Amino acid sequence: MSPDEYNYGVARIRALEARMLTPAQTARMSAAPDFQSAFAVLSETTYSEKLPRLKVPFDFEELFELELISLKQLFDRLAPANELITALFKKYDFLNLKTIMRDFILNDKNPGKYSRAGTIDPAKLNLFVFEGIRDFEDKNIVKAVEQIKAGLDKNTDAQLVDNILDKSYYKYLKHTYQTCPSPLVQNLANHIIDLINIKIVLRTKELNQLKEFLLEPGLIDKDILIGLFEKSGQDIITKLSYTPYLPALASGLEYLGKNNSFYLLEKLMDNFTISQFKTAKYISSGIEPLVGFYLAKENEIKTLRFILISQKSNISTEQIKERLRLSYV
Numbered sequence: 001m002s003p004d005e006y007n008y009g010v011a012r013i014r015a016l017e018a019r020m021l022t023p024a025q026t027a028r029m030s031a032a033p034d035f036q037s038a039f040a041v042l043s044e045t046t047y048s049e050k051l052p053r054l055k056v057p058f059d060f061e062e063l064f065e066l067e068l069i070s071l072k073q074l075f076d077r078l079a080p081a082n083e084l085i086t087a088l089f090k091k092y093d094f095l096n097l098k099t100i101m102r103d104f105i106l107n108d109k110n111p112g113k114y115s116r117a118g119t120i121d122p123a124k125l126n127l128f129v130f131e132g133i134r135d136f137e138d139k140n141i142v143k144a145v146e147q148i149k150a151g152l153d154k155n156t157d158a159q160l161v162d163n164i165l166d167k168s169y170y171k172y173l174k175h176t177y178q179t180c181p182s183p184l185v186q187n188l189a190n191h192i193i194d195l196i197n198i199k200i201v202l203r204t205k206e207l208n209q210l211k212e213f214l215l216e217p218g219l220i221d222k223d224i225l226i227g228l229f230e231k232s233g234q235d236i237i238t239k240l241s242y243t244p245y246l247p248a249l250a251s252g253l254e255y256l257g258k259n260n261s262f263y264l265l266e267k268l269m270d271n272f273t274i275s276q277f278k279t280a281k282y283i284s285s286g287i288e289p290l291v292g293f294y295l296a297k298e299n300e301i302k303t304l305r306f307i308l309i310s311q312k313s314n315i316s317t318e319q320i321k322e323r324l325r326l327s328y329v
């Protein structure tokens with residue numbers, strides 16, 4: 001599709017952006033006296049349209065699942081069969097595969113709880129993994145499943161299974177996004193991959209494991225990432241100073257070094273991704289506003305989930321607010 005062919009979709013997205021949760025609403029949810037009161041704020045938003053469909057009252061996970069399904073249906077109408085949009089929702093296929101592969105390893109044939117926001121019916125993925133019957137076209141998934149099954153005699157580590165699937169998905173995402181002429185879209189995939197790799201470096205305890213677990217690089221070369229192994233927060237800041245991620249992540253890396261906590265770094269990583277793509281709000285045509293809206297909704301759901309879980313756990317308002325991510329709107 002040419003950029004102009006997205007004009008209707010962009011206009012529709014602009015109208016929907018205006019109806020997203022505002023910082024004032026998330027602040028009210030954060031300051032609510034209890035979980036029920038926080039959840040009640042959603043009745044004033046577009047989420048209210050899906051509340052009657054909940055089988056269990058206050059089931060926010062099902063509410064968010066319905067929102068993601070609705071989002072996918074929207075994009076199916078605005079950009080049918082668009083590879084860039086499909087790649088975003090393909091993530092839920094790979095998330096489902098992680099659950100299915102764990103069940104396969106444990107020989108547990110009872111269906112788990114799967115996302116319905118993917119591009120492939122979870123029942124078809126289940127049938128392929130357990131019975132070898134394939135009723136879908138996706139060479140990346142087929143190759144990843146075959147690789148996992150081939151290595152099961154040597155290793156049934158769930159972390160290794162997840163890593164194989166992550167490598168497959170993010171390689172596919174990067175290669176798909178490199179076909180787009182938009183630097184904004186191309187850099188999105190690179191940024192996502194680099195930020196995941198940085199977290200892998202910081203969380204991995206063994207060098208050989210690090211070399212095995214790193215994803216296909218984005219903008220940061222693999223040798224540079226390996227060179228960050230067991231380095232101090234300040235050393236990492238220095239070595240990454242040439243990348244677009246500094247100084248945005250600096251305080252998070254310093255906080256991690258002093259407190260052994262990833263909370264601030266992960267918040268800053270999410271903020272970086274959103275802030276980098278915010279320019280899509282000012283683009284009048286093309287695929288960028290649609291991708292931006294997907295990121296905005298994903299970020300909104302992540303924020304709402306965090307607030308509601310925190311309210312259920314009786315986390316203080318101050319702690320909730322200091323951990324909230326940057327809003328797209």
